[in-house]
Amino acid sequence: MKAVAFKQTGLFLVALLCLSSIAMGQSSITKTDLSIYPKPEKGFKQMVIEVPYSDKDTNKKIEFTVGKWIQVDACNKHGLQGTLEKKDLQGWGYNYYIFKTEGNVISTQMACLDKKTVRQFISAQPEMVRYNGKLPIVIYVPEEYDVQFKIYKAEEDIYQASEVKQ
CATH class of the missing domain: 1.20.5 (Single alpha-helices involved in coiled-coils or other helix-helix interfaces)
Structure with missing residues (x-):
């Protein structure tokens, strides 16, 4: 029992x-109090990227991009038109970003013979920023959009460029 x-x-x-x-x-x-950042405007949402702190933060960069999952043809390359504006958080010395778009998608114009479509994350131009494990990256995007990011890490090795003799 x-x-x-x-x-x-x-x-x-x-x-x-x-x-x-x-x-x-x-x-x-x-891990950061986001109440110091402005509230999202109507039709926008606040996205945050927080990464862990390490003593090698200076060897890293973050690339983030704003986009949307949509159904597109499988043979063309697609991109989202929009602008990413960097703003200063007055009195704090921090930055935040606002992404604005009309939702227009650009693409190459190849003839797709098979008419196959796929669901893809179509994004605007990526933004590369400094890695900082102590501060968040705050991005305001339209409600139907998302933010994806990658972390790039530099090797410890330092290389010397070659001089070209004239």
Whole structure:
């Protein structure tokens, strides 16, 4: 009887742990107080990129891009038209970004014979910024858009360029 009760209690604890993990994964946990940033304008949402601090922050860069998942033909290259404006958070010395777009998508004009379409993240020009594990990167985007980012890391090795003798 004790083994059955222990099994049920164990299963209950595992289920509870899984549910709490799912709930935590869906919530937005930030290490910085974002209340100092402006509230999003109507039709916009606030996105934040937070990366872990390391003593090698100076060897890293972050590239982020704003885009939208849409259905496009499979043979052309596509891009989102829009502008990314860098703003100063008055009194704090931090920056934030505002992305504005009319939603226009540009593409190459190859004839797609198979008429196949795919769902792709179509993005605007990427922005490369300094990696800083102590500060977030705050971006305001239209509600139906998202932000993706990559972290680039430099090698420790330093190379010397060759001089071209004239």
